[in-house]
Amino acid sequence: MNAMLSRTIDGLRQHNYRLAAVHLEQGNTALSRQIKAAGRLSMVTAAPEAFNPLRQAGLVSDILLGGLKTLIRKATLDSPRVIVYMEGDKHTFVPDVAKMVAPILKGTADLSLAVRSPEGFARFPRVQQRVERNVNRYISRLTGIRTDYLYGPRAFSPGVVPFFQEYPQNDWGVIMYPLVAGIARGYRLATVEVPGYPQPGYMQKYDLIMRSPPAHLAWRTIQCRAIIRAARAASKKPS
Numbered sequence: 001m002n003a004m005l006s007r008t009i010d011g012l013r014q015h016n017y018r019l020a021a022v023h024l025e026q027g028n029t030a031l032s033r034q035i036k037a038a039g040r041l042s043m044v045t046a047a048p049e050a051f052n053p054l055r056q057a058g059l060v061s062d063i064l065l066g067g068l069k070t071l072i073r074k075a076t077l078d079s080p081r082v083i084v085y086m087e088g089d090k091h092t093f094v095p096d097v098a099k100m101v102a103p104i105l106k107g108t109a110d111l112s113l114a115v116r117s118p119e120g121f122a123r124f125p126r127v128q129q130r131v132e133r134n135v136n137r138y139i140s141r142l143t144g145i146r147t148d149y150l151y152g153p154r155a156f157s158p159g160v161v162p163f164f165q166e167y168p169q170n171d172w173g174v175i176m177y178p179l180v181a182g183i184a185r186g187y188r189l190a191t192v193e194v195p196g197y198p199q200p201g202y203m204q205k206y207d208l209i210m211r212s213p214p215a216h217l218a219w220r221t222i223q224c225r226a227i228i229r230a231a232r233a234a235s236k237k238p239s
Contacts, residue, residue, distance in 0.1 A: 002031050004089045009038045011094035020075050021088070022067035024060060041071050066170035076161050081105060083161065085175065086153040093153055093194065100192045101155045109190035111182050112155040115148035120195045131220040138228055139176070142235040143183045147191050150227070154179060160187060163234070172223050173230025180234035 005023075012019050019039035025032045025046045032044045045063050068085070075083060082101045086093060096114065103109035121129065132150045140146040156178060163178035183189055 004091050005031060006034060007091040008086075008088050008094060009034055011091055012097075013038055015094065015097065017084075017097065018078070018080070020071045022064050022071060023088075024063050041074055061170045061172075065172070065174040068174060069164050069167075069170070072161055072164050076158055080158060082155050082157065084153065084155045090153060096192070096194050097153070099194075100153060103190035103192070104155055104157050108188070110157040110187035111160060111179060112190045112192060113147065113149065113179065114151050114153040114194050115191045116151045117193050117195055121148065128220055131224055135224045135227060139180065139231045142231055143180060145183065145189060149176065149179070150224075151194070156182070157187075167230060167233070169226070169230070171226040171230075173226045173233075176227045177230040177234045180231045184235050 009019065009021070020041035021035045021039050023032060023035050023042070023044045025044055035044055036042050045067075072083060072085075082104045084097060084101060086097070093114070100112050100114050103112050121132075124132075132148075136147070136149050139149045152175075154175075160178055160182045163181040164174065166181065167174055167177040179189075
């Protein structure tokens with residue numbers, strides 16, 4: 001995974017994007033130095049000596065997703081035209097960032113979402129497909145827009161940034177709440193189809209650690225429940 005993170009950072013820099021990153025360090029200080037050097041805004045936190053990301057999921061969420069809210073708030077001080085969220089392991093997506101932000105830069109959208117093609121989605125593990133299809137259907141009913149909400153990369157105009165701070169939790173809802181809140185308040189959404197890259201190799205190894213499809217299903221369910229809670233809260237328009 002560290003190699004993929006490094007490739008993502010290098011790719012973003014080659015495309016002249018300004019980088020802000022949150023990273024939970026697990027012994028790779030070289031990667032931490034690269035992150036700090038690449039982005040004026042960066043948060044690198046050392047993991048505890050005895051660290052199990054499954055058993056300490058709350059700690060991971062507080063560091064990574066709580067840090068994300070902080071970074072996005074600080075990034076607005078630079079008056080950006082667009083703010084992009086993407087996971088560090090999606091180095092293959094870097095060339096598609098320009099395609100995703102284009103509708104916002106053109107003024108035809110306020111939000112932009114990268115969605116997987118049907119063929120690309122079919123390349124993910126079956127357990128993941130099953131859970132994500134159900135969650136996508138649920139969010140589509142809330143928003144009235146049927147699409148793939150769960151691939152990950154998304155872009156926001158600066159006007160949407162305050163919605164990040166509205167959400168009180170530091171869980172996976174941090175990613176979904178601003179998107180659904182923006183749609184509920186009339187912000188325009190554009191979707192940009194990408195091939196739908198297969199699950200990264202390190203995630204496949206992670207799933208093997210889970211030892212069984214039921215364990216993988218349990219993990220995906222916990223993650224997606226947080227997304228559903230956030231989407232439900234965000235879909236309620238302010239009075």
